Amino acid sequence: MAKRVASFGEVMMRLQVPGYEFLSQASTLNYSFSGTGVNVTSALARFGHTGYLVSTLPDNAVGDAAASYLQKLGINQLFIHRSGDYVGMYFLENGFGARPSRVTYSNRLESSFNTASEGTYNFEKIAREIDVVHFCGITLAMNDSIRQHMKTFAKVVKENGGTVVFDCNYRPSLWGEDGYKKSKRYYEEMLDLADIVMMNEKDAMFVLGMKTEKKERTEQLVELIPAVAKKYKISVIAGTHRSINGDNTHSLRGFIFKNQTFTFSKTVTFSVYDRIGAGDAYASGIIHGEMEGFLPEKTVAFAAAAGMLAHTVVGDTPISSEADIFRAMTESVGDVER
Numbered sequence: 001m002a003k004r005v006a007s008f009g010e011v012m013m014r015l016q017v018p019g020y021e022f023l024s025q026a027s028t029l030n031y032s033f034s035g036t037g038v039n040v041t042s043a044l045a046r047f048g049h050t051g052y053l054v055s056t057l058p059d060n061a062v063g064d065a066a067a068s069y070l071q072k073l074g075i076n077q078l079f080i081h082r083s084g085d086y087v088g089m090y091f092l093e094n095g096f097g098a099r100p101s102r103v104t105y106s107n108r109l110e111s112s113f114n115t116a117s118e119g120t121y122n123f124e125k126i127a128r129e130i131d132v133v134h135f136c137g138i139t140l141a142m143n144d145s146i147r148q149h150m151k152t153f154a155k156v157v158k159e160n161g162g163t164v165v166f167d168c169n170y171r172p173s174l175w176g177e178d179g180y181k182k183s184k185r186y187y188e189e190m191l192d193l194a195d196i197v198m199m200n201e202k203d204a205m206f207v208l209g210m211k212t213e214k215k216e217r218t219e220q221l222v223e224l225i226p227a228v229a230k231k232y233k234i235s236v237i238a239g240t241h242r243s244i245n246g247d248n249t250h251s252l253r254g255f256i257f258k259n260q261t262f263t264f265s266k267t268v269t270f271s272v273y274d275r276i277g278a279g280d281a282y283a284s285g286i287i288h289g290e291m292e293g294f295l296p297e298k299t300v301a302f303a304a305a306a307g308m309l310a311h312t313v314v315g316d317t318p319i320s321s322e323a324d325i326f327r328a329m330t331e332s333v334g335d336v337e338r
Contacts, residue, residue: 003291005044006052006079006126007134008153009037010113010142011066013089014276014316020096023104029091033069034316036136036169039277043284043306043318045074049291054126054133054153056081056116063087063112073317079126084112092276097248101275105173114142121149127156132291134165134283140186141174147186154193163290166190167198167283170207180206191232196290198283200239200255204228217241225257238286238300240279240307245269250311254282254304256296263296265304270311277316282307284318285325305329 015029041051053075057063059082066087070077088108095101108114127133135150154164168187175183187207191197201217204210204224214220218241225237238256245251250272254265285306289299305328309320320328 001292002049003131004050004052004129005041005132005134005287005291006054006130007037007041007136008054008150009035009134009136009139010088010108010111011035011038011053011055011057011070012108013062013066013087014092015089016092017094020094023091023093032315033066033087034277036138036167036280037134038070038073038075039280039317040134040284040287041075042073043281043320044288045076046319047284047288047322049288050076052076052079052126052130054079054121056083056112056120058082058084058086058112060085078129079121081116081120082112083120084115086111088114094274103276109143114146116145116149118145118148121153123149123153123156127153127160127162130157130162132163132165132287133157134167134287135190136167137169137183137187137190138171138174140190141171141183147189151189151193154190158193163195164193165196165198165283165287166194167279168203168207169198169279170203180209183207184209188232191228191234194232194234196236196238196287197228197232197234198239198279198286199225199228199237200241201225203239221255222262225262226260229257229260236286236290238283238303240282240304248272250275252304252307254300254307256286256300256303258296261296263300265300268304268308270308272311274314274316275311277318278307278310280316281310281318281320288322301329302326 012035017026045051088111089106091104093102201220243251251269253267285303305325310318
């Protein structure tokens with residue numbers, strides 16, 4: 001059954017270096033618009049839900065370009081406010097072999113979204129119009145005003161019987177020195193309000209400060225995630241484990257913890273065309289499975305396939321349909337579809 005899903009987040013301008021050049025080598029950049037909220041709501045709109053973005057765009061030609069891009073992605077803009085002068089930007093240098101991709105943020109703190117004042121959004125009205133709201137830890141890192149927006153929005157959605165989704169998405173570069181110590185209280189506030197959480201054992205250990213004597217990742221996961229679910233009364237926790245292979249392929253295994261039980265996907269191995277945004281594709285798969293009432297086995301397999309396919313598409317935003325993902329779950333890679 002189709003749901004009304006909103007994401008609260010910033011629209012970013014992605015400036016990508018062509019090929020595998022360094023930024024210092026390139027003379028041109030390709031631009032598009034993205035952001036975790038953009039990616040998740042767009043993916044869910046492709047699955048048949050109504051996807052809203054709750055955000056602020058500048059009231060100028062750049063804001064117009066971003067709005068046009070969101071429209072192309074199928075995102076409903078009813079709750080997008082227009083004010084200010086800037087969008088946040090990030091520069092992407094594509095990695096190759098042993099060299100990882102590199103993201104450099106610019107102008108984020110001055111963006112229209114991150115400077116939106118109290119009262120910009122009518123959260124009470126929005127909460128009555130939606131079933132699910134999605135938040136991201138990247139947004140949580142921005143400033144106190146944004147953190148207050150997130151907390152207020154999550155509370156009113158809960159009060160109206162909606163579902164709150166929180167993706168931990170911890171980014172050390174955004175929190176700065178002593179980031180784990182600074183961020184813990186804000187993460188805990190969001191976890192206390194969340195019904196579905198995207199995280200793994202590293203978030204539990206480093207952001208929440210939880211301890212384990214286990215050394216192997218799966219053992220750490222199995223010990224810590226149930227403790228997180230119990231402490232913060234979270235219904236569903238999901239995430240992934242990724243490994244990068246010697247032949248430059250990646251392997252991914254998803255998990256979901258629900259009803260006190262872990263369910264793991266098969267490990268999928270694939271070549272990578274564009275890694276950015278694949279975590280959002282996985283999160284959208286989990287959200288879709290939960291909203292549709294899939295069994296955990298189907299939900300985690302669907303999410304893992306969605307994440308895999310996102311690696312094959314240029315740009316941050318997942319564009320696979322539900323049918324594309326179901327096909328990837330059951331068929332091996334083939335030749336041209338005719």
